[in-house]
Amino acid sequence: MAITPVMGGHEPGAVERAAALLRAGQLVAFPTETVYGLGANAFDAAAVAKIFEAKERPPDNPLIVHVADIAGARAVAAAFPPLAERAAAALWPGSLTMVLPRGPKVPDIVAAGGPTVAVRVPAHPVAWVLLRVFGRPIAAPSANLSGRPSPTQASHVLADLDGRVALILDSGPTSVGLESTVVDMTRPRPLLLRRGGVTIERLRQVLGPVDVLDEQDPKAVLRSPGLRHRHYAPKAMVELVAEGEGEAAAARAIAAGQKVALIVRRTVSSPALVRKLANTPEGFARALFTTLRELDELDVERIVIESLPETGLGAAIMDRLRRAAQG
Numbered sequence: 524m525a526i527t528p529v530m531g532g533h534e535p536g537a538v539e540r541a542a543a544l545l546r547a548g549q550l551v552a553f554p555t556e557t558v559y560g561l562g563a564n565a566f567d568a569a570a571v572a573k574i575f576e577a578k579e580r581p582p583d584n585p586l587i588v589h590v591a592d593i594a595g596a597r598a599v600a601a602a603f604p605p606l607a608e609r610a611a612a613a614l615w616p617g618s619l620t621m622v623l624p625r626g627p628k629v630p631d632i633v634a635a636g637g638p639t640v641a642v643r644v645p646a647h648p649v650a651w652v653l654l655r656v657f658g659r660p661i662a663a664p665s666a667n668l669s670g671r672p673s674p675t676q677a678s679h680v681l682a683d684l685d686g687r688v689a690l691i692l693d694s695g696p697t698s699v700g701l702e703s704t705v706v707d708m709t710r711p712r713p714l715l716l717r718r719g720g721v722t723i724e725r726l727r728q729v730l731g732p733v734d735v736l737d738e739q740d741p742k743a744v745l746r747s748p749g750l751r752h753r754h755y756a757p758k759a760m761v762e763l764v765a766e767g768e769g770e771a772a773a774a775r776a777i778a779a780g781q782k783v784a785l786i787v788r789r790t791v792s793s794p795a796l797v798r799k800l801a802n803t804p805e806g807f808a809r810a811l812f813t814t815l816r817e818l819d820e821l822d823v824e825r826i827v828i829e830s831l832p833e834t835g836l837g838a839a840i841m842d843r844l845r846r847a848a849q850g
């Protein structure tokens with residue numbers, strides 16, 4: 524039996540109740556178009572501390588501050604450079620998070636003590652109404668236990684955080700299924716820190732040249748603290764193979780006595796547990812984290828996944844798959 528109450532995001536009174544809990548310093552999980560977030564009043568350091576505790580999140584990993592509009596973003600940033608203005612006009616509300624100089628109202632704990640703050644205007648109607656009704660910024664990481672795949676359904680939040688969050692607003696599966704794109708806007712040329720819902724092609728259309736963080740650089744973690752930590756991993760071992768090589772890889776693992784699942788985008792014949800996802804990056808992204816969690820529940824030991832072309836959203840998907848395969 525679940526301890527944490529779950530209310531439909533559109534149920535009468537649900538958003539008002541969520542806002543009241545946030546005002547009381549409690550945690551509320553809410554839908555965004557990317558993944559579900561675990562929210563607290565961004566100006567209340569004690570409330571934000573509960574996020575780190577509930578998720579078992581390392582304190583050196585800063586949070587994204589969600590705001591209702593550009594005015595809200597200005598209120599948490601110490602500066603809003605012209606390029607940020609342009610990105611906001613073109614891509615907000617949406618799956619873009621901008622790292623900006625931190626404003627004085629943002630407590631240390633939100634920014635992990637750093638000089639910058641990550642800000643996003645989400646595109647989900649329930650998130651937006653919640654931000655309006657609450658009337659303040661909401662600090663929120665993905666609403667999973669640290670190291671687990673991000674939640675794309677309320678049931679995922681419940682599985683990870685039941686009893687650790689005061690309320691879950693349920694609006695069904697999220698439409699993007701991957702986290703937001705994170706871009707550092709504090710430099711003369713924007714720097715992509717995390718691939719996500721907004722593609723780099725789209726970013727470059729809007730902003731011109733965008734650099735991509737070199738994760739091999741030992742100093743990369745200073746700019747993107749999330750890199751320090753294990754991410755996106757199901758419990759099963761993940762093996763990433765080229766398209767067309769899934770059946771053979773699954774057969775090898777089955778011969779070695781493992782319980783194996785195979786994630787593909789085509790029809791295959793294999794004794795493994797086969798999950799055929801959409802052959803578009805958008806459809807694949809929507810189903811990916813749900814599929815990984817479902818296979819974990821079936822106690823699969825190895826998940827073989829066929830690679831996707833790295834264009835558009837495919838690049839963000841491959842980023843997550845590589846991290847899962849390292850886990």
Ligand code: TXA
Pocket residue numbers: 555557558559560561584585586587620622634637639640641643663664665666701702703704705716717746747748749750
């Ligand atoms: O789609 C999303 O971004 C979801 C929804 C809920 O908005 N949130 C999310 O949050 O994925 P989280 O905490 O799981 O991932 C945020 C990432 C982390 O990798 C963190 O290191 C990075 O953003 N980040 C946050 N603040 C930062 C900052 N000031 N500088 C650089 N990176 C930052």
Ligand code: MG
Pocket residue numbers: 664665673
């Ligand atoms: Mg996360």
